[in-house]
Amino acid sequence: MIIASAIAFAVWYLCFRPTSASASTRVPSFSGVAAVRAGGSGKSGSWSGKKDVAAAAADAGANLILIYGTQTGTSEDFAQRLAAESRRHACVPLVLDVDSIEFESLASLGAEAVACFVVATYGEGEPTDSAVEFHEWLTEEADEDALEGLQFTVFALGNKTYEHYQFMGRSVDEHIERLGGSRVYVRGEGDEDGQMEEDFLAWQTELWPTLVEVLGVDLDMADNSLIRLYETRILPSLPQPPTPPAPGTFDARHPFPALITANVELHGQASDRSCRLVHFDLSGSGLSYETGDHLGVLPHNDPELVDAVIGRLGFDPEIVLEMPPVDAAQKPYFPGATTFRNVVTKYVDITTPPSRYVLRALAELASDDAHRAELEDMVDMRSESGKAKYKAFVVDGCATIDDVLARFDSIVFDDMGYFVELMPKLIPRYYSISSSHKQHPNSVHITAVVLQYVSASGLLRKGVATNYLASLAPGADTCDIFIRTSHFRPPPNPATPCIMVGPGTGIAPFRGFLQDRDADRAAGADLGPTVLFFGCRTPDTDYLYADELDAYQASGTLSSLHIAFSRVGPSKIYVQHKIAEHAAQPNKAKYYMEKLAKAGRYQQDVW
Template identity: 35%
Template sequence: MLPEHAPFTPDQRRALEAVLSGLDPVQRGWLSGFLAATGVSAASATVAPAAATKLTVLYGTESGNSEVLADRTAKEAKKRGFQAAVKNMSDIAAADLAKAGNLLVIVSTWGDGEPPESATTFYKEFMGASLALKDVSFSVCALGDTSYDKFCQTGKDFDTKLEALGAKRVTPRTDCDVDYEENYAAWLNTALSAFAPSAPAPAAAAAAPAAPGALVEYGKKNPFPSEVAESLILNGEGSAKETLHIELSLDGSGLVYEPGDALAVLPVNAPDVVQAVLQAAKLTGTESVEVKGEGSKLLADALREDYDITAVSRAVLTKLQAATGSTELAALLADDAKEKLKDWNYGREIVDALETFAPSGLSAAALTGIFRKLPPRLYSIASSPLAHPGEVHLTVAAVRYQAHGKARKGVCSTYLTDLVKKGDNVRVFVQPNKHFRLPDSGETPVIMVGPGTGVAPFRAFVEHRSSLGHPGKNWLFFGDQRYTYDFLYQLEWQDHLKSGALSKLDVAFSRDQPEKIYVQQKMLEHSKEIFAWLEEGAHFYVCGDASRMAHDVHEALLTIVEKQGRKSREDAEAYLEDLKKTKRYQRDVY
């Protein structure tokens, strides 16, 4: 019933009451959104949400996407009447989940089915826990990448474990690929509605047109066309490597960043790669196809600009098998052939799958149907905004190799190397990384380990501390193949040593002597001093390859703490774990 003080005539009141009484909750929610979008208060037409329903939004993130979505989730939940709290897996204990009540989990999977770096400790603790979670209701949104075999594995693990501990799953887990916006939005609406079915979300109001002269907001949904101000090869002639230093303009973008953040670059596929795919599919490229969000485009343009046409995965092969009916591919995708599939995939690309399993070709629609959206690539930012205002710098290694008799190349690295020239525009946005930050105090010592392009964020770190006049000591361990050709930013490091901005520099060049030397060996040579710095409160940072380097550096650091601190292996591991929890041991690995 409408209240007596409602500003309607008796006839209007009766008419409105008749309409409202015949609406279900979803219809009322839609009407509320419609009235809100037209600037009319719809308070009398909505069903009030349950007061102060508590909701915990738990996230684990590697690149920052899960954290962004967790914040968005809490914001939307508060609009619907929830008392929402956001929790980082790195900041809570597994036992805390017993008090969560309503729980939404947003977690990414990294590497070979592993949890994010910052969530590793919580993940291990939770997976080994024997909690009673019968009073917890939950839903999981898993972020992943279908180009990896263990797609969304961490989210799957959380979903399974929560149920095993007695928690009630209110909506099915949603697994999101790199293009996650649509799936995430559907999951969020369904999950929040499940927690509070009497309070459906009002439909999103139509965005008001921008006022004349209003600033354009750039970000993930609207990347900034950044002009390339400089592009230089850092390696000397004769090097086996091809590493670029790229300077991009941020003038007019409104984009801001901090040392430790990443820059996302949206590449396009190389013309020769596009042509190879067209040839394998027996198409010309002049066919018309519908691209989601783009409308009708020429196939060649869509392959160049919109689709990931290289990364072969189970998801891609499954779609290809459905399109071709290939019995050979069906056998390879069978549950008992996982190792065979893994072996077949290694070093191959989508073009190989087309040639092998679709020898008669595909229609344009069938071809585009097997692809996912071309994802952006993240690069650690190699500059301080204080040292280079209005600019952002990258350190990019061109990826080129041979596999199965064909020349292969990295999509984005060779896009920046081969296709982009000075004066061209590159679409970019900033990806914050709050888990890779300089110490709050400018007096805190810093130890940085960054071989190869892993040195990029440490160039930013040293520039930033120097620009701020911070007195804290800075120690860099750098490694690459050869001193003569591959000493990235050599002159800059020497200048920083002279000025005092860099206190110590230790280098390891693996191929300048018969026995290879790596950064972890240099660390062990300075065990006593590294431990002394740690005892002084130093922060320890690692950036670069996760598969071997980061593991080897961790083992070296563990050995240093064990021997110099006269600790057992277990106590040394606990020492490093405490460094992680207090943000004094941070890694940006890939």
Template identity: 30%
Template sequence: MESFTFPLDISELPSTLSPLLRTVQSFPVLPMLKPSSVPDGVAAVLVLLSALGYMTRGRMWDKPDPYYKVWFERPQLEDGASSSKGAITRNVAQRLEESDYQAVIFWGSQSGTAERFAETLGRECHTRFGINALVADISDYDAESIAELQEKHFAIFLLSTYGEGDPSDNAAGLWDWIKRIKGQATKLKSLRYLAFGLGNSNYKYYNRVLDVVVDALDAAGATPLMPPQRADDAEGATEEDFQSWKDDMFALLRGMGYEQKTVAYQPTVSVEFVEKVHSENDGPVHQVSVHHQQTSLNSAIFPLPVRNSRELFTAGDRNCIHTELDLGNSDLVYKTGDHIGVWPCNPDEEVERLLETLGLSGRRQDTITIAALDDSAKPKVPSGSTLEAALRHHLEICASVSRKTVFDLAQFAPTPEAETMLTRIGQDRTRYEQFTSSTHITLARLLQLSSPLEPWTALPLSFVVENLLSLQPRYYSISSSSVISPRRIALTALVVNKEVADENKSTIHGLTSNYLLSASKLPLNTKVATPTFQHTSTTGGEGGTVFAHVRKSKFKLPITSSTPLILIAAGTGFAPFRAFLAERAKLHALGKPVGRMLLFFGCRSPHSDYIYREELEKLQETLGDKLRIITAFSRDGNNKRVYVQDRVAEESETVLEMLSAGANMYICGKASMAREVDAKLEEAVAQQKGMKESEVKNWTDGLKKRGKWKADVWG
């Protein structure tokens, strides 16, 4: 090393750099660094400053915040609150002892249904039987402490199953503990429990979480107070299945010596009208859910203009729309394979019907305040909304009404005839199922049907808010590639309209699909009158604005573009594969290596609902022998119905060969279709490789764990 001075006149440099250059003029540098011009000198200064900044980061600047971790800690007490017992314990047995609880209701929930059931059950245990029950998010407590529960207590498990027989995210700790205690016969000898599972029989691993947990508890010596029961959402029976299980549980409690009381309605929220003078300067109507939270998986909700909508079906009386949501200058980003959650609003007809039956049409624009009267109550409507906004944007007024709600409504009936009708339906499951199978029953339609002449003026608004679910988003697989279309999200939606076999030949309209059709301003293919919706207008006049957020997905293309792909879809399940193929075609056009792709696509007919057919033909031209398309048509004018799983069975040798060569397989569509595809492939691998049932299971599980076999399916 040797030192030297820059052979530059400092006066030639900008005044801001002169002091810096004086500092480094005698700095030791390598002999080959001989700046001889002003740009070279400036470059040398910048290099030295960068090095200095790098070495002093964290000591002289950008120091870590010592309290940064607080942002990720879960608060267990209210701000400023204190307790003589210190922080709330994670030992559930200790919590029950300290707070004089008689039971604990654990919930494991992915979508919120099990959590809602647990809160309802906790309130009813207290009001009907005087049982003080702790309603507990399983993740709030150490699962190991369940083993310490005393025999005087009992536990209730409400557990959901989703995906490939997976537990909910908040039940991960319980799941790990259950696996550890399996076979320890005396581990839980003092535990008494009841269990109810939430699942869908269209999925391969229907209620697997409940089965695994119950088997492990029994094997470890726990005592079931009654056999476990299961909800089946395949036919939309979850609410009724829960009600039936709850009836059995209440009968059990009566048999255990608990006295059941007849309880008058006790609201958990107060809903009041308040005086408010409206002016032109009032802010926008509350349209965004109070429950949605931005997380690592879910973005915030944004208003997105609808652009470039078009009809995909070429014949028939159904609609299937392609529409694009413009991200504009918003912070919303997505990746190929993600989901878009669309937040609909309720149609004008149902809003008007409910206001009229409640006798509140004249108060639609009056402001309401909502306050929780119970610790477990969570407001579904933001306080300060108008009554109309609450019914239009925040509550599921188009959903069917549960049997319990039918029965509870009877006490507020405006006529003796209405009370008798609702009581009879609410008390008898068979009568309720017959009634709902032949009649489309929303809350407004039920009130109107039971009392066509008298409005329900005695029905408290708090009852309406409590018994209607919060309006939820509907998720769609994004059908555009973020590489090709980073500021436009495309979605593909089949517009659902289901006819009901009642005397009025009424129709159940899919809420969000009809909402999107309305926003797209496309003509209707159906002859049935469709609902009308309010939309915020956008510039350009192409369509309305919808509220939406992005949910991250693991349904992703492999990092290496040369990885072969097997894509299996029926109907709108093709949506994410449109994005996958477009992205691969772009890479191929740029000269990048692209793996072999085998696409199975099923629909009714090539002449009516073969969606994106022209696009697929162009992709075939672009990709050549890299893409092979195999179609299955279930209503193609002949007697034989061919489904996508049949084509997979016919091509099973090719599919298994590609999987053995490292291909990634993706299935998208209805869960029943995916289950059939699984069965066909498992049968094929058993025959072709001579595997036993256990070996086949290990083979499929291995592919799924390595991310080589992925499914994105629904109901």
């Protein structure tokens, strides 16, 4: 009987969909007023490099402190949008990353300010990486009255298909109150699986009148001018490129341009889909990884779409620009100076359906009254016809910014930097590493299913990163990458039995696990039973790594392999059926399957 089994299950959320835009909105006049994002003087700094929040607020004259905890950028964008909007309500904002602040200093904000926490839940009901320390402090370390007098509110970001929905936002809300904080406005919750944007806008309806009252601000001081966080500086030519980081210092902000050494189609010819095995060369980078880690990929937009968007905007793609922050304490929008084509290719999200926030800003740039009226109707949450139009054109039609600029062709940007700032940022995509550092210390492999689908409007849409990855030529192209540490690991002791359930591209990390155990076996270790449950449609289409799995069975690395073919024979067979038939510990395995089924994520994650 197997006493100790490591049951591992690859789960990821394939709908990686930031729904927001960067701060800044267009209103009649441009005053050049900056949305202040951080304290400037030395008073707010400390030996730890963390900011004293009260001192930073005093430096900036701020009374609305927006503190975000983000993994993929949405919470930061929401905080910036609140900052931009707050000026219209005579509030003075300060935007801070939660990992940049001294937590104890929050209470000193007193009655003159309100702290608004914009926080996402990540992992399996966990804080984002940047908010781990804050959450530990709130829940375990802070004195009982550590936040006495802090006026606060929370906007939480999550996705209800996860078991621990909104864990972080709810926990922050509860613990700040427990530590003496005073909630001045109800917590908002944005559900990425529903209408995050609408949740966010609806939450703001009463937020602003409440803040005006709590802070006692004078609405005559409201600032309706265009608020920009970055300057647009046009340069005569490309300056010298900055010196690349030294080996060993590559990370998300300084990605490594890895040479592609293999890019192989894994699906059979009979398949109408595509899945790629891509190898990235780490030589000379100083980067290392462990089996089970994730690879961060910074994708490029489709060159045809980039040209189409730039064409509609009417800017010269070869113009060289840089975008330094208005507040010198912040980072530039992108490093150094580069061409507009390169900016749109690498930094701007031009495929995610534009949010109402973006459409509202575009309405103000439309010279045609009919265009402006239609856009304003689409963003008006009280207009039933507008809501229906937004749903049909933007949401169901999966409209890109190109579609919007084509339909409303009287929109004119007179500043290319404003376009860049208005659009959401192009964010990295993560992939489970499909190799073992024991067999491939200088190379990382991933297994990526190429995303293509047809929108309700009948148009072919392509996932940014996967189509970019599929286009990369081995031996010639490079791709910007970084390694993200994960908690997902093979059992450290090779003798520990390991049951892996990896349907579809869920097999991705387990290819790494198998390589790991294969290396241990080759080095003379005794392997515990190693069992893989894999699911796909048919043997001819998407049976990934069939030859490798055969070889592992022959060598003894894989003790048993159970394949569920969902489109062979009269009934659909999925991995849960195979587990019920064969699992050594059906109860535990069943637990994982039921967890997924309960969350309604099984089909979504697997196919």
